[in-house]
Amino acid sequence: MKNNKLKAWLYLLPAIAFLGIFMVYPLVDVFVYAFQEGFNFASQTYKGVGWHNFSYVLRDPYFLQAIKNTFIIVIITVPASTGLALLISLGLNSIKPLKNLFQTVYFLPYVTNTLAVGLVFMILFKKTAYTDGLVNLIISWFGGEGIDFIDGPYWAKMFVMCFYTVWVVMPFKILILTSALASVNEDYYKAAKIDGTSKSRIFFRITLPMISPMIFYLVITGFIGAFKAYSDEVAIFGTDLNVAGMNTIVGYVYDMLYGDSGGYPSYASAAALILFVIVLTITVINLMVSRKNVHY
């Protein structure tokens, strides 16, 4: 018996070691950094322990901007991408010819490099000395006035950002939802048809409840993913996000660590913990809602 316990620990050792070094230790370290006041990276010393890092971060206008940006991106892109993905999946599910072709086309963004996609968006939206960008060309075609989407007003930049985010996250959602739709037993629809159920009622009373677990999964992972947005912003607006006014919380954390004004692991850790608390709260709310609404 004792021998067995020893063996068990031995087998678990590699996993525990890796998890300990790369997961648990950094997590603990983030907590420690976040509460060390006046930490000096070079000498590895600090002056005291307290909440100063948090109050600094929460008063930093760059961080407040980052929070605002992140929330706008989350609130717009998660519902928009999930809704659009559902519409497209329903469409894909109801067509027969060219179904595979369309499925592939819709899935392409998922396997495309973020930076390459960013480049395409630059061509579409950026104003340069030579061209106003494709979108501006179209706008002026219809008699509108061109806008600088990359270096222009805040809402224009935010529009591009949300558009880009929705476009990037949708393929995965379409993939999940088309398979969820396909897995609904055909007999439910036959039974509904025999009973003369209207199309909208079939959708809201049968299809939607049947795929609701998948929708909630997508919403929860979508929220978490959008809160962690960073690389997409860099792909479009470059690394200096604070100047562009398009920074996100994760971007702020990165800047505090390695940016031009960086070298402050304490502030970075505090910001990361704040993000963690936000994501945790939202996820718990999500789970509570889904428990009420997801059946079986």
Place this chain on the structure above:
Amino acid sequence: MKVVLDHLTKRFPNRAKGEPDVIAVNDFTFEIPDGKLIGLLGPSGCGKSTCLNLISGLEKPTSGKVWFGDTDVTGLEPENRGVGLVFQNYALYPHLTVRQNIMFPLQNLKGADKLSKEEMLSRAEEAARMVQIEGLMDRKPSQMSGGQQQRVAIARALVKMPRVLLLDEPLSNLDARLRLQTREEIRRIQRETGITTIFVTHDQEEAMSISDQIVVMKLGVLQQIGQPQEVYNDPINLFVAQFLGTPAINTFSGEVKGGQVFIGDEAVLPAPGVPDQKVFVGIRPEGFIPDENGAFSLDLTRIEVMGRDISVVATHPQAQSPSVRAIISSESEVGAASKKVRFSLKPKKVFLFAAESEERIRF
């Protein structure tokens, strides 16, 4: 409501390219009298489910017509036909309670047919009482046994008072004991409501036990229609004879020579007036009478005593199956030690079929 199928045919394009179409239902013509329970019977893939779908309207026939009473419903959508359909897997909506499931068809009604909430509840209540699940109205399907789910499915099909009730393999997902119970239940419900009911099954025992009439199908072609006992006693061809009855009929290859039926070199039965030819001889298990001087001998394998009956398992070189089974009363004496057993045959339990066409030869 009388249901008439008139030269009904359904072809499906073959999955393999260039192959001819699959004819699932081939030129069906028969009439289902009002208020009867009909069993559509045949082996898997014989087109019985397609036939049901054609009646329900889920599939449109390639040619031919379906009549409900004096109305041609061939072009009507399923919801306008007034049919109730019970699926093999019940297709109960898992996220709705029993009450919501039963009320679902009523909530679809529009215009003049629209019901008030109270009416819907009382109709649902009534349908639930009919199948005796009124105590389970607030459960979800996952919280019920297969038999209870089956009842809910029947209640949901009955609640809108269909003109025709269709059941697709209604018992195949139930265990043996429940199957016996439920088939009685289906019979009772059908009697009480008087709704013309058509059910599909591959289990001949099921079909024979509760149907007013059975329809035997094979590869999309209708073989025989009639009362169960009638079809059993008077099969039209070898397929029907072999398909009905447990244990199955024993088939031997034989010959008619000079008005005598020969199996091997034993003349087992006189067949006056039948021209000389090669035949298949079908003998029902209950058609054997142990008789020391009998004309027909079998090589005994073993004897199975089953209380009321004795089952004699034997072999015969001319038999089409590896073993021959005879069921005799337990009072008769067959020596388990003997190698050969001799039988005389009950003429009514012996059928002759032409060797080529497998059609019945009457004598």
